[in-house]
Amino acid sequence: MEALNMNNDIYEMIHYLTMREYMKIDMLQKELHITHRQFIYRISKINQLLNERGKTELRVHDQVITVSKATNEDLKSILSEKIGLKEDYVLSRRERIICIFLMLFLNEPGMYLKIDVFSNQLQTSRTTTFSSISDLKKILVADGVQIVNNREQGYFLKGAEIDIRRVMSKFVISSLSIDHNKKKFDLVISGHGLLSYPEVLKVFQKTADRYKLNFVKSRLDELIYFLIFLRSRFCHHPLLNDYPQSLQMMTTFKEYDFSVDIIKQLNVQCSNLRTESYYLTSWILGISFGDIHADTKDKELITDWVKQLLLRFNSLSGNHYQASPKVFERLYAHIRPAYYRLLFDLPILNPLTNRAKKEYSALFSLVKETVRPYEAMFGRPIPDEEVAYLTLHFASIYFQELGIDSSEKTIKQTRKYGLIACSNGVGSSVILYNELVDMFPNIYFYHPISTHEIKDFSKPVDILFVTDSYDMPKEIDIPVVVVHPVISLDERYQLIHEVDMRMGRHSYQFENLMRIINEDTEIKCLGKLKRDLSAFLTTRSEISETPSFKKKNIKLLDIFQSSLIQLQVSATDWQDSIRIAFAPLLKKKMVTSEYVQSTVQDLKKTGPYIVITTHVALAHSRATNGALKNALGLAVLTSPVKFGSKHNDPVKYVFSLSVREDTNHITAMAELTNLLNDKGFFQCLDNSTSPQTVIDYVKKQLESQLKEGN
Known part of the structure; x- marks a missing residue:
């Protein structure tokens, strides 16, 4: 059989298939924005991949795809395989743009890259390469970065170093969080002879263990690739040493010692080790959770910032909320990493930004005004992505005031317990929490937790809802349902159907209907009959389009x-x-x-x-x-x-x-x-x-x- 050429479309579908045990075909097509013909083509290619490896193919029956646990592991294995360019993989337009930027990013000062260098490494025509460079130029405008072209010598990047690094960070984060595909990174790494992901990961994990640092898997991947690409710029493109004296307190953090150690172990020759260590430390702190119980030098600073935010929010909103210790702890957990992201203008990807603006537009406006005085501290506007996360945290305070949490009476009446774990932290799970509470009134939901807290959660749980299955502990032995932080109406229908099947709901109806049917008919396909009955019992009329906690707003x-x-x-x-x-x-x-x-x-x-x-x-x-x-x-x-x-x-x-x-x-x-x-x-x-x-x-x-x- 002829070897299969891969591309990002197929990888995207493989990743999506690893997120659920089974799914309706029409929902998958809608989620991936593909036609039925495209679906058939991609499924056939994925089955070809599985077949080439001697694995069981995907089951497609009655408009439903079933992914067994074994097949799920096989698909994840395919995603992690190392491949080569052209022989196995075809770059998409977006991937070509990112690769061109990384090639420019890795270039030494005073050096230029000619069009043929890009074309040869990407194995694309000059016309396609010119088009990709033109597209990249348009993207970079928003970040104040330019691609300058010298007709005789070639292309190079121009802009403030912190802006250029921010663009690289955004490409890394979006590729891993949205595309879930790191193939293009591996291709660039191989083409430039950089340290490989496994090499840096080995050093990173060994050093992290020594300093007792833990990282969520998705954040760890971001940091590893960030380090790989940044390693060369530490030497040739240093940051300006113009950061406030208050950063000196960072030298007391274990994250700072870890950063210095990592830079040295990777044999990086920095012209300004302290500034680069500050930068890397801020990156690490920016993807971590702030622990209010940790005795750090910045605890007083961050605590005061949280208090001032709450006080200003109350003054603007006309409220007098007293944040409970738990709410204050959650705000602290978000504010501390946000502080260091803002300090070095590090990007953050928030998939809920548009939803927060739309669903909580008034609250978003108030929070944006709440943080406005802090813009002078950082010398730039607070990004909407940061404002959106804070909006969701403040929304959680409202939800408690509205009494949407399940009561003790509800707890006693139900036998099912649900838990929500979010890879981006509890802030981004606020909307999800309320939608699930609204959709499943017979399930008692605990307050959302972060993915890294799952292993330490000791209360009884019958079903777990997660926003990303890649950070899941392998020893989980209860039903796990992967959900988007933002659930559309169609997804709500699919989700109710899936939860019913996973938890065995409607079993009483099934037993009685099966008994009646068995008396007069012969069942040809038991699985299909159960799915059809479940779909019939779970109708769209059960699904409300918006959560029930909303009240009429006074204008x-x-x-x-x-x-x-x-x-x-x-x-x-x-x-x-x-x-x-x-x-x-x-x-x-x-x-x-x-x-x-x-x-x-x-x-x-x-x-x-x-x-x-x-x-x-x-x-x-x-x-x-x-x-x-x-x-x-x-x-x-x-x-x-x-x-x-x-x-x-x-x-x-x-x-x-x-x-x-x-x-x-x-x-x-x-x-x-x-x-x-x-x-x-x-x-x-x-x-x-x-x-x-x-x-x-x-x-x-x-x-x-x-x-x-x-």
């Missing part, structure tokens, strides 16, 4: 009324300004006098945290202190007063907020924070003589934002 104009706005009023001090701002609400019996007094007392105890931006205060207290109705007032002062805020005094605009429930006014607060970034809004407040003019301006701006969003 800004629902609570911000002209009768609550006071223009050009005088106040003697900050306490007087708060009382003036609440006066219309008090008159309309929207708050009690105790609520106003509590707001003043809160500030005396905690400081001017309600001064949320330059010249603006958002005064509020706990709902239990006397919030009678949802309302937002505003007092525009003729003469600003000082609240004691170092960066935002004096205050001219004092908003007064009353909310009866801490969770349903987030949209209103998000709309308000957007207005506070609009200079025209403040011009309107300063120049208007009628409160209705202010309301008209707000209405116009909100309508404009709505149109832009659509």
